[in-house]
Amino acid sequence: MNEWIIPAVAAAFTSYGFSLLFHINGYKIFIVSLGGALDWLIYLLSMNMNDNRILSFFIATAVSALFAEIVARLIKAPVITLIAPMLIPLVPGSDLYYSTFALVRGHMEDFSSYGTQLIFEVGAMSLGLIVIACFMQIYTRILTILKQKQA
Numbered sequence: 001m002n003e004w005i006i007p008a009v010a011a012a013f014t015s016y017g018f019s020l021l022f023h024i025n026g027y028k029i030f031i032v033s034l035g036g037a038l039d040w041l042i043y044l045l046s047m048n049m050n051d052n053r054i055l056s057f058f059i060a061t062a063v064s065a066l067f068a069e070i071v072a073r074l075i076k077a078p079v080i081t082l083i084a085p086m087l088i089p090l091v092p093g094s095d096l097y098y099s100t101f102a103l104v105r106g107h108m109e110d111f112s113s114y115g116t117q118l119i120f121e122v123g124a125m126s127l128g129l130i131v132i133a134c135f136m137q138i139y140t141r142i143l144t145i146l147k148q149k150q151a
Helices: 002-021 027-050 053-075 079-090 093-105 108-150
Strands: none
Touching (some): 002 027, 027 053, 027 079, 053 108, 079 108, 093 108
């Protein structure tokens, strides 16, 4: 159980720190910290279930984006102010480091391997954000059309 709680708390503190950096204040800091812990827990749960890092990045990002979209509408805040610091713990920094290190040392095979993995992980995160943003736009339009028909 500690292998899940300690990383989630660390992710919450990371999101908290970046929310301070982005000048987020008040109760929104708590929401961002909770979202950071949530996305890391979802990532760990997904990795435990399917052992596919790219799919896990997609699922964790999509859940975090959905959480941010819902909360942003409830507290009437821009989604970007919540989602940016929320996703910081999920950024694949180790792959970026190792690919850069391999490039500097001239190990092109390792650079290619880590670089490809990095591109797929970042692409999965981007796709998760895009899918949820599109879903929320469609959902909002459907609600608007239904309200217009009722009036």
